[in-house]
Amino acid sequence: MMRKRLVHFVLCIPLLLISISSTAFSESASSPPPSITLGDGSTHRVDLIDQEREDGKLSIFTRNYGSTTKPPLPQTMEAIITNDIVTAKYAGSTKGTYIPSNGYVLSGTGSAAALIDRLQIGDSITANFPIPIFPSKYFILNGEVVPITQVNAGRGAADIVLYLPAYGPATNTNPWGMDITVEGGKVTRISAMMQDASGNWVDNSSPIPADGYVLSIQAESPFYNKLNGTVQIGDAVELNTSNEVLIQASKTAYDALNPKSREDNPGGWDDGSNAPFPGNRGADQLIVYDSSYGASTGTNPWGYEVIVNADGKVSHVGGNNSSIPPGGYVLSGHGVKAGWLNEQVSVGSTFILLPGEKQALFLFTPESYLDKAQLGIEAAEEKLLLSKQQFLDVNYGGIEQQIASAQAGIEELKTSIAQGDFASFTERFATLNEQIEKAAFMSYESRAVDHRSIWIRPKETNLEQVQQHIAKLHALNINSIYLETWWNGFTIYPTSHPLAAQNPLYGGFDVLDAYMKEADKAGIEVHAWVENFLVGVGTAVGPVKALKPEWSMISRKGYDYQDVPLYNTQYYFLNPARPEVRDFISEIYKELLQKYDVDGLHLDYIRYPDAGDYTNDFGYDSYTRDLFKQQYGADPIDLHPGDVLWREWVDLRKNTINEFVYRISTEAKKLKPDIRVSAAVWPNYLNGPEFMHQEPKDWIAKNYIDQLFPMSYHPDATSVAADSLNSVALANNKALIVIGVGTNLGLTKEMLLNQINDSIAVGASGSALFEFESLFENEYDKALLAGLYSKPAIVPDKNPLLSLKTIVSEMQRKIKTIYVPFYGMPDGKKYEKELEQLEKAWKDKQAASKEGKESLKKMSKLMERIDADRSLNEEVKKRMKADLGYLQSIISVYLSKVPN
Numbered sequence: 001m002m003r004k005r006l007v008h009f010v011l012c013i014p015l016l017l018i019s020i021s022s023t024a025f026s027e028s029a030s031s032p033p034p035s036i037t038l039g040d041g042s043t044h045r046v047d048l049i050d051q052e053r054e055d056g057k058l059s060i061f062t063r064n065y066g067s068t069t070k071p072p073l074p075q076t077m078e079a080i081i082t083n084d085i086v087t088a089k090y091a092g093s094t095k096g097t098y099i100p101s102n103g104y105v106l107s108g109t110g111s112a113a114a115l116i117d118r119l120q121i122g123d124s125i126t127a128n129f130p131i132p133i134f135p136s137k138y139f140i141l142n143g144e145v146v147p148i149t150q151v152n153a154g155r156g157a158a159d160i161v162l163y164l165p166a167y168g169p170a171t172n173t174n175p176w177g178m179d180i181t182v183e184g185g186k187v188t189r190i191s192a193m194m195q196d197a198s199g200n201w202v203d204n205s206s207p208i209p210a211d212g213y214v215l216s217i218q219a220e221s222p223f224y225n226k227l228n229g230t231v232q233i234g235d236a237v238e239l240n241t242s243n244e245v246l247i248q249a250s251k252t253a254y255d256a257l258n259p260k261s262r263e264d265n266p267g268g269w270d271d272g273s274n275a276p277f278p279g280n281r282g283a284d285q286l287i288v289y290d291s292s293y294g295a296s297t298g299t300n301p302w303g304y305e306v307i308v309n310a311d312g313k314v315s316h317v318g319g320n321n322s323s324i325p326p327g328g329y330v331l332s333g334h335g336v337k338a339g340w341l342n343e344q345v346s347v348g349s350t351f352i353l354l355p356g357e358k359q360a361l362f363l364f365t366p367e368s369y370l371d372k373a374q375l376g377i378e379a380a381e382e383k384l385l386l387s388k389q390q391f392l393d394v395n396y397g398g399i400e401q402q403i404a405s406a407q408a409g410i411e412e413l414k415t416s417i418a419q420g421d422f423a424s425f426t427e428r429f430a431t432l433n434e435q436i437e438k439a440a441f442m443s444y445e446s447r448a449v450d451h452r453s454i455w456i457r458p459k460e461t462n463l464e465q466v467q468q469h470i471a472k473l474h475a476l477n478i479n480s481i482y483l484e485t486w487w488n489g490f491t492i493y494p495t496s497h498p499l500a501a502q503n504p505l506y507g508g509f510d511v512l513d514a515y516m517k518e519a520d521k522a523g524i525e526v527h528a529w530v531e532n533f534l535v536g537v538g539t540a541v542g543p544v545k546a547l548k549p550e551w552s553m554i555s556r557k558g559y560d561y562q563d564v565p566l567y568n569t570q571y572y573f574l575n576p577a578r579p580e581v582r583d584f585i586s587e588i589y590k591e592l593l594q595k596y597d598v599d600g601l602h603l604d605y606i607r608y609p610d611a612g613d614y615t616n617d618f619g620y621d622s623y624t625r626d627l628f629k630q631q632y633g634a635d636p637i638d639l640h641p642g643d644v645l646w647r648e649w650v651d652l653r654k655n656t657i658n659e660f661v662y663r664i665s666t667e668a669k670k671l672k673p674d675i676r677v678s679a680a681v682w683p684n685y686l687n688g689p690e691f692m693h694q695e696p697k698d699w700i701a702k703n704y705i706d707q708l709f710p711m712s713y714h715p716d717a718t719s720v721a722a723d724s725l726n727s728v729a730l731a732n733n734k735a736l737i738v739i740g741v742g743t744n745l746g747l748t749k750e751m752l753l754n755q756i757n758d759s760i761a762v763g764a765s766g767s768a769l770f771e772f773e774s775l776f777e778n779e780y781d782k783a784l785l786a787g788l789y790s791k792p793a794i795v796p797d798k799n800p801l802l803s804l805k806t807i808v809s810e811m812q813r814k815i816k817t818i819y820v821p822f823y824g825m826p827d828g829k830k831y832e833k834e835l836e837q838l839e840k841a842w843k844d845k846q847a848a849s850k851e852g853k854e855s856l857k858k859m860s861k862l863m864e865r866i867d868a869d870r871s872l873n874e875e876v877k878k879r880m881k882a883d884l885g886y887l888q889s890i891i892s893v894y895l896s897k898v899p900n
Helices: 110-118 222-227 336-344 366-389 396-418 425-441 463-475 511-522 543-547 579-595 622-632 646-671 696-701 717-731 749-761 772-777 780-786 800-819 829-840 845-868 874-895
Strands: 035-038 043-045 058-061 076-082 085-091 103-109 125-127 138-141 144-147 160-163 177-183 186-191 212-218 237-240 248-253 286-290 304-308 314-317 329-333 350-354 359-364 451-456 480-487 525-530 534-537 562-564 569-573 600-603 676-681 707-710 736-742 766-770
Touching (some): 085 248, 085 359, 103 110, 177 222, 177 237, 304 336, 329 350, 366 425, 425 749, 451 736, 463 511, 511 525, 525 579, 622 646, 696 717, 717 736, 749 780, 772 780, 800 829
Parallel strands (some): 451 766, 707 736, 736 766
Antiparallel strands (some): 076 085, 076 103, 177 212, 286 329, 304 314
16 A cells, blocks of 8 residues: 655554464463454464365465465355454455465355354454564564665655665765665665764765665654664665555544534533534544535644545545535544544545444555546546636646556556456556556646745755756756755855854855856756844754854743744744844845845744743843833833733834844845845734734835745645735735745645645745755655646746746747637637737836836736627636736736836
8 A cells, every 4th residue: 555654643563573384383281272353252263374275274374375375265265354454355266365465364164264254344353373564665674674665765754765776876864864774785884863063963865885775764763763773784684675565454443423512522622612623623533524414524724634435435635624525424633643544544445434333444455556546547537627628728638648548557457456466566556656646737737937946955065966956956847946045043155254154064065156056057046045033943053142142032931042842942043123133144144145146035034933822922131121111111021912011012023023124125135136035924914913023014015025935834725825815915916925835744745736726826926845855755846847847937026028928928829729729719819919919018127117017007908808708718718817917916016116
C-alpha cells in the first residue's frame, strides 16, 4: 500500500523477524501448542506451520514458506491475516493464495475449513507464537530490522531513506538525523546530529559511493535512537529492497456516528461556551457521518477527512467540511485521529463500519490497487470534461493520452493478479499511479505571467551545490527566489559591520553572490529575505545579542526570549522601539543593497512576537516603558486588554513597526529605485495589529509595499482562498498578492494545487512555496510541473509593459486555439483586433501615468463589451474577463507607484 506522511505524526510499527521452523511445533510442558484466538474468545490449535496441507488440519503459511500457497486441496478454505485482522477469504483458488509479507495465510482443509468459513472480513485473530513480519524494503543492522520508507527522495519526518548512486553525488540531508554509508555490505561512514563550534547544527549530507549506498534516518524515527551511538564502522548490513507488501488492514475506534447532540458525543461540545465544535467533532476525535447527517460534515479546517462512496471504496482523502455522498460516508479525524487517517488510509481502500465494536476498518488488497487506479482515472476524466466545458487552456490531447496509457496499465495489473504474478507489483503500480496523477494535474492552467516564488534558507557551501539547486528550480519554472539573507542575527555574505558576522555555516563562501550570478544565468529573480529584529533561535544567536544585551526585547514576565513550545526552543528579538536598534538593522540592509544587486527586499518577522494570552506579551523593557510613561503617565506593565490606556499601548508598538517599514522601504528605494519591497505577513488583518502589532494595511495604503505575501499555512484550500481574497481586497490594487502555501505541512499534492489554483481565481498574482527542501522531498515539483507550472512564466511586476504584451498575446492565442475551435466564440477576429489595439494603447513605460491610465479605460470598456456579447459562451466570458482583470491589477499596482 502506498503510504503518505503527516509531518508531525509518527507511527511506530514493531518489526519482528524470527525464523519459524517448517515443522509442527512439539508439545512440551514449557511451551503451549501453537494456537490462534478469535475475536469471540475461542482458541483453536494450529496443526501445521509452513508445511503442506493435510485433510482435517488447520495450517498457517508465512513468508518463510514462500510468496503463495500451493493450489489447494479439495474442500480447502483460506484467509489472509494482516495486522491480526481477517483481510480476505478464498476458496478453491487455482493459483494458491498470496502470502503477505506482513501477515500470514490461515488454511483449513476438510473439517478444518469450517473454521475459516465462519470468519468474517474484519474479524480479529491473534496467534500465541511470533509471526515473521517484513516491510516492503528494509535493512538489517545490529539485529534490527529497519524499514525503508523512501528511496532517492528527500528525508521527511520519521523517514528512513535509501540513497543510491542514481540520486546524485551526495544526500544533501539536513542536520536532523543520521546518514550511514555502506560499501561492500559494511558501514564505512557515519554522520549523526552534531553542532559546530558556533552552536550551529551541521548537515548530515554524505557522499553516495558509486558501488554502495547511504541509509539516512530522520531523528523522529524510533530507529534513530536505537542505532545512534551503537552503529560502528565495519558493522555488517543486509539490504532487501524487493519485498512486496500488497495487503494492509487497519482498524481504529471512532467516537460517534452522526452526532447531533451532546448526548451523541460529549467530546464534540465546548464545555466552556456550552457550544458544539464545528461538525460536533472534538479534539483528537474520529467521527463517522453518513448522508442522514446532512449534505456535508460542517467541520473546521483543522482535521483530515476520508470520503467513502456508495460502493464502500475510499474515493478521496484530505480536506474538511466534505460533502457526504449518498449511500456513502465521511470519516473525519482531528489531531491524533487525523494523523491515523492520513497514515493508514489510501484512495481505493475498502471501508467496513463495525458499529457493534464502534470501530472503523480499512482494507487494502491487490484489488484495491485497481480500485484506486480506476477511481483516479474517473476523476481525471471528470476534470478533463470540466476543463473542456470551461474552455480552460490545458493540453486536452496530452491528458487523453495519459488516461489511455493508464487504462492499459490497469488491464496489465488485472492480468497479473489473475495469474498470481506479484513480482514488482507495487513498482508497476507506482508507474501507473504517476500517469493517473499527471493526467489530473495537467487539468490545471499554467499562466504565462505569474509569480512562481520560493523561500530558501541557503545551506550550500560551494558553487556546485548552488548550481544544482538553481538547475532544479529552473527546470520547475520557478521565476523568483526569496533567499534568507539575514537570519538568526547572521548575514549569509561577508559583512564588515562590527555587530554582525557571516554565518559560520558557510566557511567564508559568499552564497549570496553565487545565487545572484547563477540565478541571473537562469533568468530567475533573487529577493533578499530578511528577518529584521529576530536575531536568534535556540543556540544559534547572532553576535549582536551578546554585544548589546540592553537592546533585547523583553516580555511582561521579564524574559529576553519568546518561548516556542511547538519547536521546543526560544526566539530572541531586538527591541524595535530603540532608535539605535532601527539604525543597526538599517545599516545591515544598506550594506546588503550596496554590495548586491538584488531584485527585492523581503521583510519577514516585521512585528513583535505574538501576544499569546497576553500574560507574557512583549515590549516591557525599561526603555519602552519609560517612553510610554512620558507620553501617558502610566507604566504599561500595569495595563491589560480592556484597560483605558490599552489601545494607546498597542498603538505605540504598532506604530513603531509601521514607521520602521516606512524607513526601510524609503531607504531601499533611494538606493535602488527599481527595487521591490515585499513583506511576509500573518493574514489575520483584523487581529494582527493588536496580537503582534503588525498592520500591513497601513504599509500598503501609504505605498511602501509592492508585494504582500500572506503566509496561509492551512490544510485546506477554502481557508487559503479566503486569505487570498481578503488580501486582494486589503491591497486594493496598490500591491500584488502572492499567496504563501506550506509544502512543509504534508498536504496531498492535489490539495497544494487546489490552494494555489483557488487563490489565483480570486486575484492572487501567484504563489510562494514554503520551502525549498519540503517542495522536493514531497515531490510537489512533479505535480506543479504537470500543470500549474508547466509553462515558463514572467514575473508580473518586473516589467508591466511586457506583462501587458504577454497577456494580450496569450488571449489572442486562446481565441484561435480554444474559444473558436470549441465553439465558445463564433468569430474571434473582432476580439483579436480589439486586443491588438489594447496593446498599442501603452507603448512607453515613461508615459505610464497617461498611457497606462488610458489602457485601463480601454480594458474596462472591452470587458463591458464582452459581458454584453450574447454570442459568447458564458465560460469564455469568464476566462476573458479574468485575464483582463488580472492585467488591470498588474497595471494599477504599477501606476500606483509612479508620479501622476
